[in-house]
Amino acid sequence: xxxxxxxxxxxxxxxxxxxxxxxxxxxxINRAETGGLASFSYEExxxxxxxxxxxxxxxxxxxxxxxxxxxxxxxEQLCARAxxxxxxxxxxxxxxxxxxxxxxxxxxxxxxxxxxxxxxxxMVLGAFAGYLLSVQDPGWYFTFVPPDMADGRTxxxxxxxxRSTLYDDxxxxxxxxxxxxxxxxxxxxxIAILVFALGVFLAVPSFLxxxxxxxxxxxxxxxxAQKGLGYDAFAWLSIHGVTEVSAICIACAGGAxxxxxxxxxxxMTRRDALRHHxxxxxxxxxxxxxxxxxxxxxxxxxxxxVQSAELRLLIGWGIxxxxxxxxxxxxxxxxxxxx
Amino acid sequence: MKxxxxxxxxxxxxxxxxxxxxxxxxxxxxxxxxxxxxGAQIMDVLITYLGVLLFALLLxxxxxxxxxxxxxxxxxxxxxxxxxYYILAELVWNGRTLGKKIARIRVISADGRRLTPxxxxxxxxxxxxxxxxxxxxxxxxGDLGLVSGLITFCWVVVVAIVPLANRRRQRFGDMIAGTLxxxxxxxxxxxxxxxxxxxxxxxxxxxxxxxxIYGRYELQTLEAILRDPPKGPKSHVEVSRVADAIIRKIGxxxxxxxxxxxxxxxxxxxxxxxxxxxxxxxxxxREDKFHxxxxxxxxxxxxxxxxxxxxxx
Numbered sequence: 001x002x003x004x005x006x007x008x009x010x011x012x013x014x015x016x017x018x019x020x021x022x023x024x025x026x027x028x029i030n031r032a033e034t035g036g037l038a039s040f041s042y043e044e045x046x047x048x049x050x051x052x053x054x055x056x057x058x059x060x061x062x063x064x065x066x067x068x069x070x071x072x073x074x075x076e077q078l079c080a081r082a083x084x085x086x087x088x089x090x091x092x093x094x095x096x097x098x099x100x101x102x103x104x105x106x107x108x109x110x111x112x113x114x115x116x117x118x119x120x121x122x123m124v125l126g127a128f129a130g131y132l133l134s135v136q137d138p139g140w141y142f143t144f145v146p147p148d149m150a151d152g153r154t155x156x157x158x159x160x161x162x163r164s165t166l167y168d169d170x171x172x173x174x175x176x177x178x179x180x181x182x183x184x185x186x187x188x189x190x191i192a193i194l195v196f197a198l199g200v201f202l203a204v205p206s207f208l209x210x211x212x213x214x215x216x217x218x219x220x221x222x223x224x225a226q227k228g229l230g231y232d233a234f235a236w237l238s239i240h241g242v243t244e245v246s247a248i249c250i251a252c253a254g255g256a257x258x259x260x261x262x263x264x265x266x267x268m269t270r271r272d273a274l275r276h277h278x279x280x281x282x283x284x285x286x287x288x289x290x291x292x293x294x295x296x297x298x299x300x301x302x303x304x305x306v307q308s309a310e311l312r313l314l315i316g317w318g319i320x321x322x323x324x325x326x327x328x329x330x331x332x333x334x335x336x337x338x339x
Numbered sequence: 340m341k342x343x344x345x346x347x348x349x350x351x352x353x354x355x356x357x358x359x360x361x362x363x364x365x366x367x368x369x370x371x372x373x374x375x376x377x378g379a380q381i382m383d384v385l386i387t388y389l390g391v392l393l394f395a396l397l398l399x400x401x402x403x404x405x406x407x408x409x410x411x412x413x414x415x416x417x418x419x420x421x422x423x424y425y426i427l428a429e430l431v432w433n434g435r436t437l438g439k440k441i442a443r444i445r446v447i448s449a450d451g452r453r454l455t456p457x458x459x460x461x462x463x464x465x466x467x468x469x470x471x472x473x474x475x476x477x478x479x480x481g482d483l484g485l486v487s488g489l490i491t492f493c494w495v496v497v498v499a500i501v502p503l504a505n506r507r508r509q510r511f512g513d514m515i516a517g518t519l520x521x522x523x524x525x526x527x528x529x530x531x532x533x534x535x536x537x538x539x540x541x542x543x544x545x546x547x548x549x550x551x552i553y554g555r556y557e558l559q560t561l562e563a564i565l566r567d568p569p570k571g572p573k574s575h576v577e578v579s580r581v582a583d584a585i586i587r588k589i590g591x592x593x594x595x596x597x598x599x600x601x602x603x604x605x606x607x608x609x610x611x612x613x614x615x616x617x618x619x620x621x622x623x624x625r626e627d628k629f630h631x632x633x634x635x636x637x638x639x640x641x642x643x644x645x646x647x648x649x650x651x652x
């Protein structure tokens with residue numbers, strides 16, 4: 001069968017003419033799918049772009065002139081595969097991360113003041129409720145705090161024992177601290193992701209979970225405060241808690257943005273609203289994860305190594321201040337914001 | 340009856356037609372079935388946990404790390420294979436994890452652009468609430484009280500229904516990210532049947548009136564039969580039944596010997612395709628045998644015509 005035989009159908013001649021180009025594209029796609037685009041020479045990259053556009057053009061023409069289902073299916077699948085190769089993500093990971101830190105996250109925080117207020121209010125309300133209830137009736141403490149978490153630090157414990165849990169921990173061998181820090185990080189981040197993702201159920205579970213975290217903290221603090229250890233407990237919580245508690249509140253804010261998008265989508269459809277608010281919500285969770293990583297390092301190492309209450313307060317709130325400066329100042333177009 | 344069958348789109352073969360790349364030529368992907376996605380997810384869980392387990396055993400066997408560092412490393416690894424693994428894998432392999440590679444599915448951006456890191460992160464963060472937490476709660480379901488058990492049940496039902504209930508099989512994470520999970524396209528180019536290699540087929544000639552009956556649907560059904568002829572002892576009977584039905588329907592007058600029927604079908608396919616393609620060039624697209632030609636099109640009424648009783652193509 002000679003190429004472009006005169007007695008062939010128009011669509012068959014079309015195919016005979018263009019098939020070598022499609023085959024070339026298919027070869028290039030196969031290489032790109034196994035080896036990646038980075039292995040392409042200049043000629044190959046140029047050929048990929050040209051043959052891709054030719055295949056797209058062939059598909060468009062074939063839909064008009066051909067009724068050969070095998071050909072139409074092939075072209076469609078070929079174009080789909082080529083599209084996935086040509087439009088593969090090409091941003092460099094480092095540039096992407098740099099932009100996330102300088103612009104993405106701070107911007108997302110500044111645009112989320114309402115949801116952030118929800119997150120922090122949930123935590124503060126929880127802490128107040130936990131504190132007041134536990135002060136009135138220590139029995140509440142046992143309702144809020146699971147026994148394995150309390151670890152003997154109950155209202156019935158002596159002031160001396162409670163003080164010993166705040167200072168001079170016996171098990172401060174450096175290598176066990178590392179294990180503790182990694183446990184704290186993975187555990188807390190899991191909770192933060194859960195707090196965020198639950199926001200899709202109208203933000204209520206996120207709020208409740210954050211509120212419960214506040215309750216725990218309040219009840220815990222009340223136990224120490226009643227033994228006259230309020231200041232020391234505050235310092236003990238501050239060194240990592242400023243960062244850690246803020247991270248949970250920020251994750252809650254991310255969840256609240258999702259929940260609000262579904263509950264109050266405004267002029268958009270719910271699906272569009274979810275997608276729109278999702279952009280900032282995800283950045284908030286990334287920020288929360290980052291803060292939890294820092295908090296775990298502080299909690300795992302510094303809390304045991306730093307034994308003075310004043311130093312603990314200074315470190316805790318100092319780091320909190322740095323976070324605040326970063327999210328408020330970084331990436332502003334008006335200049336002046338550097339960090 | 341046929342119309343009703345047409346309305347009920349079969350779940351696994353559902354196609355997305357409106358995918359528009361920047362080139363402006365719409366292409367279609369097949370939406371992955373929920374079963375394939377669940378299978379990919381289970382494969383991913385098995386692969387990652389097995390990998391961590393083997394790695395841990397290797398380290399213990401080599402005995403190069405103290406037990407506490409081993410514990411720390413293990414905790415970090417278990418954390419990493421939960422959400423970060425999926426984000427990294429889909430970033431590096433352009434929308435595929437190992438499980439998705441095995442199940443031959445992938446993530447694409449629904450707007451026709453590149454898959455962005457934001458989309459990958461968003462859809463996988465939601466995995467925590469849509470897969471991991473419900474599954475671990477289900478495994479511990481025996482210990483739950485009535486209220487928490489009920490809440491867990493509702494939770495599982497909601498996250499299971501969402502991808503089944505929408506047309507594009509999106510779960511919450513897909514909706515937030517604006518992504519779709521589709522089957523990996525495969526390319527196989529079959530030979531063109533119109534370039535006939537059967538010399539016997541040239542014997543048959545067709546008049547224009549023979550070719551006015553059928554449309555695109557019947558032509559492509561015939562193409563499928565020719566490409567994949569019925570097999571087994573009765574294959575001859577099947578082919579000649581198809582040929583007989585066509586001869587009767589188009590009113591083909593010349594006698595066709597029983598042995599020539601495959602050649603007849605090939606010749607008819609070519610002639611019919613040539614005819615329909617040339618009609619199409621003139622703007623006359625004929626979808627199926629219910630198309631309207633000439634006078635019938637001019638006398639078109641607002642009411643749909645009553646369809647003739649269903650005959651063989």
